[in-house]
């Protein structure tokens with residue numbers, strides 16, 4: 577996987593996008609072959625029933641509510657089983673350093689999960705930063721679906737400046753601040769992504 581995000585040019589564009597609008601979208605951060613390989617990796621685990629229904633909230637306030645959210649997820653505990661996944665993970669570490677330097681932030685870690693939305697799934701308007709645990713600073717999503725118009729599942733981002741519709745194209749990447757309201761529109765064809773958050777505490781400690 578070629579280096580991304582911390583490259584000159586891209587990084588400036590990304591930092592100014594975050595600064596000015598609260599988000600940044602890159603149309604092809606990884607190539608089609610790498611996206612297909614990651615999708616295959618997800619499919620194996622999905623077929624082995626390793627995914628679980630996604631919930632709302634964290635810790636004691638965790639619950640499953642299919643009116644709000646209807647996707648299946650698998651937390652990524654280790655990335656060494658796949659060179660592409662390991663490479664993505666280390667690029668995100670580079671991104672964390674970049675964000676810390678540029679915005680003078682104390683970001684420390686990331687949590688990553690595989691997410692699959694089957695036809696008929698969605699995620700209603702919400703924020704990713706929880707009221708009780710405010711450790712998520714940025715939401716990062718890598719889209720892995722060979723997406724066509726009509727497949728649905730666009731990400732809507734709502735900011736003070738208006739709304740943006742993000743098409744979840746294979747290999748595209750989006751980052752936004754986790755207090756931003758956003759939504760996944762109803763999906764008409766299976767949708768794959770690696771979704772993650774950049775946090776200001778080590779991930780083992782996010783229950784604090």
Ligand code: OGA
Nearest residue numbers: 699704717731760769771
């Ligand atoms: C989430 C989320 C958006 C997307 O998992 O919290 O909002 O485009 N995902 O997958």
Ligand code: NI
Nearest residue numbers: 702703704758
């Ligand atoms: Ni979200």
